[in-house]
Amino acid sequence: MPELPEVEIIKNNLSDYLVNKTFHSIKVFTSKLRYKIPHNLAESVKNQRVTHISRVAKYIIVSLDNNYALLIHLGMTGNFLINTKKKNQKDSKHVRIRFVMSDESKIDYVDIRKFGFFKLVTPQKNEIRKLLAELGPDALSDEFNTNYLQNTLKNRTVNIKSALLNQKIVGGIGNIYASEALFRAKISPITESKKIAKDKIKISDLVSSIKFILNDAIQVGGSTIKDHKNMKGESGYFQYKFNVYNRENMECNDQNCDSKIKRIVQTGRSSFYCEKCQKTGSR
DNA sequence: AGCGTCTCCTGCTTGC
DNA sequence: TGCAAGCAGGAGACGC
Numbered sequence A: 001m002p003e004l005p006e007v008e009i010i011k012n013n014l015s016d017y018l019v020n021k022t023f024h025s026i027k028v029f030t031s032k033l034r035y036k037i038p039h040n041l042a043e044s045v046k047n048q049r050v051t052h053i054s055r056v057a058k059y060i061i062v063s064l065d066n067n068y069a070l071l072i073h074l075g076m077t078g079n080f081l082i083n084t085k086k087k088n089q090k091d092s093k094h095v096r097i098r099f100v101m102s103d104e105s106k107i108d109y110v111d112i113r114k115f116g117f118f119k120l121v122t123p124q125k126n127e128i129r130k131l132l133a134e135l136g137p138d139a140l141s142d143e144f145n146t147n148y149l150q151n152t153l154k155n156r157t158v159n160i161k162s163a164l165l166n167q168k169i170v171g172g173i174g175n176i177y178a179s180e181a182l183f184r185a186k187i188s189p190i191t192e193s194k195k196i197a198k199d200k201i202k203i204s205d206l207v208s209s210i211k212f213i214l215n216d217a218i219q220v221g222g223s224t225i226k227d228h229k230n231m232k233g234e235s236g237y238f239q240y241k242f243n244v245y246n247r248e249n250m251e252c253n254d255q256n257c258d259s260k261i262k263r264i265v266q267t268g269r270s271s272f273y274c275e276k277c278q279k280t281g282s283r
Numbered sequence B: 001a002g003c004g005t006c007t008c009c010t011g012c013t014t015g016c
Numbered sequence C: 001t002g003c004a005a006g007c008a009g010g011a012g013a014c015g016c
Helices: A004-018 A041-045 A127-134 A146-153 A160-165 A175-184 A193-197 A200-219
Strands: A023-028 A050-056 A059-064 A069-073 A078-082 A095-101 A106-111 A117-121 A262-266 A269-273
Touching: A004 A050, A004 A059, A004 A078, A004 A106, A004 A200, A023 A041, A041 A117, A069 A127, A117 A127, A146 A193, A146 A200, A160 A175, A160 A193, A175 A200, A175 A269, A193 A200
Parallel strands: none
Antiparallel strands: A023 A095, A050 A059, A059 A069, A069 A117, A078 A106, A095 A106, A262 A269
């Protein structure tokens, strides 16, 4: 579910809610998510104040008073929800971890498919730095620009759609926004990456399309396909602005185009595009 | 190094 | 209606 815009929204919600609050306790309801949950998670954050929350690509970093940090990835179905249940109400399903703050407010980490993860990062072994070194620049950062992308793609034979999903090339783009950005840039998803890299204007179009789509999605609260919601449980509505994603056989939204949106599978994932509007050749 | 395939887990949708 | 198969937004391990 969550790509960069959804993670950004969740991060902002978490910041509003958690910064300067202190953890009272943590209840863990599952032995493992994607990875085993650190056994010392609860004791390491207990009585620690949240100093800062940030986002890099699809990762959320919760920094604590004692210089520890929680590195969080939401996988496909992870989310944080404010727990507002009354005493006799049942817990919502799939709550994997519950954070109880010292003011008695509760935040639930909910993750149906358990592909998310929590890592405890100690000040000594800085896993965050290690992770960032392996990750490409965040799609909304200044480091992700025309020169960088052109250089990175110039020897790549993989199709451009799969390249955009590769977090080592660029951080934060997932399956939805890859298709939407390629539509906006009028580039076919099956184009070989290095072919696009030869055309600086195309690369520049692609970079600005990616940034535009991601920012646009953040503005409207992200995309709610199945279950992305903000912490209060409100849905986003970028899904109503999709031009191609999930629109197989529907009419292309381009005013001058009478073609229908096509769905193909690339490296095991759906890609949606308009064959007429999105070209593989040079302009 | 770069690329393609497979896998983790659960729920929803689709088709018989 | 019931059931099984197929699909899903992510990323890492593995083999070539």
